[in-house]
Amino acid sequence: MSAPERLSWRDVRTEIHESILKGRYGPGDRLPRDADIAQELNCARSTVQRAMQDLSDSGLIERRRKGGTRVRAHPVTRATVDIPITRREVEDKGASYGYRLIRAAEKPAPRGILAAFELSKPCNMLRVEALHLSDGRPYILEDRWICLETAPEIRKVDLSQQSANEWLVLNKPYTRVDLRFSAVSADAAMAERLDTSLGTALFVIERTTWIDAAPITTVRSITAPGYQLVTRNEV
Amino acid sequence: MSAPERLSWRDVRTEIHESILKGRYGPGDRLPRDADIAQELNCARSTVQRAMQDLSDSGLIERRRKGGTRVRAHPVTRATVDIPITRREVEDKGASYGYRLIRAAEKPAPRGILAAFELSKPCNMLRVEALHLSDGRPYILEDRWICLETAPEIRKVDLSQQSANEWLVLNKPYTRVDLRFSAVSADAAMAERLDTSLGTALFVIERTTWIDAAPITTVRSITAPGYQLVTRNEV
DNA sequence: GAGCGTATTATGTGCGTACTTATTTTGTCA
DNA sequence: TGACAAAATAAGTACGCACATAATACGCTC
Numbered sequence: 001m002s003a004p005e006r007l008s009w010r011d012v013r014t015e016i017h018e019s020i021l022k023g024r025y026g027p028g029d030r031l032p033r034d035a036d037i038a039q040e041l042n043c044a045r046s047t048v049q050r051a052m053q054d055l056s057d058s059g060l061i062e063r064r065r066k067g068g069t070r071v072r073a074h075p076v077t078r079a080t081v082d083i084p085i086t087r088r089e090v091e092d093k094g095a096s097y098g099y100r101l102i103r104a105a106e107k108p109a110p111r112g113i114l115a116a117f118e119l120s121k122p123c124n125m126l127r128v129e130a131l132h133l134s135d136g137r138p139y140i141l142e143d144r145w146i147c148l149e150t151a152p153e154i155r156k157v158d159l160s161q162q163s164a165n166e167w168l169v170l171n172k173p174y175t176r177v178d179l180r181f182s183a184v185s186a187d188a189a190m191a192e193r194l195d196t197s198l199g200t201a202l203f204v205i206e207r208t209t210w211i212d213a214a215p216i217t218t219v220r221s222i223t224a225p226g227y228q229l230v231t232r233n234e235v
Numbered sequence: 236m237s238a239p240e241r242l243s244w245r246d247v248r249t250e251i252h253e254s255i256l257k258g259r260y261g262p263g264d265r266l267p268r269d270a271d272i273a274q275e276l277n278c279a280r281s282t283v284q285r286a287m288q289d290l291s292d293s294g295l296i297e298r299r300r301k302g303g304t305r306v307r308a309h310p311v312t313r314a315t316v317d318i319p320i321t322r323r324e325v326e327d328k329g330a331s332y333g334y335r336l337i338r339a340a341e342k343p344a345p346r347g348i349l350a351a352f353e354l355s356k357p358c359n360m361l362r363v364e365a366l367h368l369s370d371g372r373p374y375i376l377e378d379r380w381i382c383l384e385t386a387p388e389i390r391k392v393d394l395s396q397q398s399a400n401e402w403l404v405l406n407k408p409y410t411r412v413d414l415r416f417s418a419v420s421a422d423a424a425m426a427e428r429l430d431t432s433l434g435t436a437l438f439v440i441e442r443t444t445w446i447d448a449a450p451i452t453t454v455r456s457i458t459a460p461g462y463q464l465v466t467r468n469e470v
Numbered sequence: 471g472a473g474c475g476t477a478t479t480a481t482g483t484g485c486g487t488a489c490t491t492a493t494t495t496t497g498t499c500a
Numbered sequence: 501t502g503a504c505a506a507a508a509t510a511a512g513t514a515c516g517c518a519c520a521t522a523a524t525a526c527g528c529t530c
Binding site: 475492493 | 502503509
């Protein structure tokens, strides 16, 4: 007797994925209809649908109503990156976390900050500069702007005790986040704060968040020399 | 009369998300059981399940069998990054794409490369250095190692005509990809290739791919000055 | 009250049906 | 031929049921 076990949607996903890996379907090729695959594999269409959705989410295939399913003609490398609260990032590595507020002041947002938020009108903000430490050594230097209209409660937070990073992540959930990764050469101020030499290449993470259309915060995190952002993704 | 319309799982997701946004549930708090939410919203449990899965995928909540659903105690910023084939990336910006092979040679992989693949045994590889151009100007300098056991067909590819990047992405689908983002200071060779000055800060993308446990390729892409990697994510 | 096996519970999955929606194909008429 | 309407199609969604699975809670024994 053959095993009458039911296929899980993961099995189906693997099945389809493998037929792509083996070259049975190449970029641009059309796959059979869900219903036909379901029949062939002897499972429900909804199970195939689940598998297909997942493959579609991971960027391997494209699906269109009536148009059917095809292998992406122009494949992309798709990866998920997680950026934790800095304190946790440090502590999870087994290091001790430290934090120093450098400066906080209310100011109208300059042009560049408004641009990051895709705003055209001026907006009063709180600018916060702070340093995160790992085992007492500089780890991330952050330059943050917080929209006082969207997050007025930040005024009541003692930013010398709790980082804006932490308070915002815990208290200001967002509906949209933009990230920008780049590199910058340390200027005199950065070099001093990060305890490195002028001109050192530093990895920079810029993050901007909104709740619906309302801007929350934008932060430029300048990481210490040697910092790497790592992701691991499996299909 | 009230509208007897059925709720979609997106509606349910929005509903739950908003109750989190409004602070009804904070980090660590437990949400009602799916079945109860379904009853309250007058929809099927499977609809709530779908919504919850999505919120869980986007890192907002955590779900455990029997343990129930709770708002993530330690929220993370989760984002999806897409890295297209370099040629497409350039062409999509409306620029003309160019490509120059610098050097290709078979060699045993050095220690660092083996480490990226998490390999302990030596492996013969093809090392390919190449330059991608945008409107004739240097865009990305890539230093690539390709595992000849996993991808022997690469030997037959004319790498002066087609980039290894393109050939691999089209012909070698993977099951695992690791990414590492960092910054590096241009050394003499990089500066020369990328037509910039010594010491310039450059953004670096390292990508390593496997098919199951077999290593495919690892590439260190050194981007031209000013390069940014951008993502946009909405919940 | 410590240790351990069992019952309980909330999420996870699979199925089949019915219906919806986006898109393409076909068909009709000018 | 070209414009536009109608039919066909394939994915997407909702529901309800049954059962699987993984944690937790409970309760028993010693």
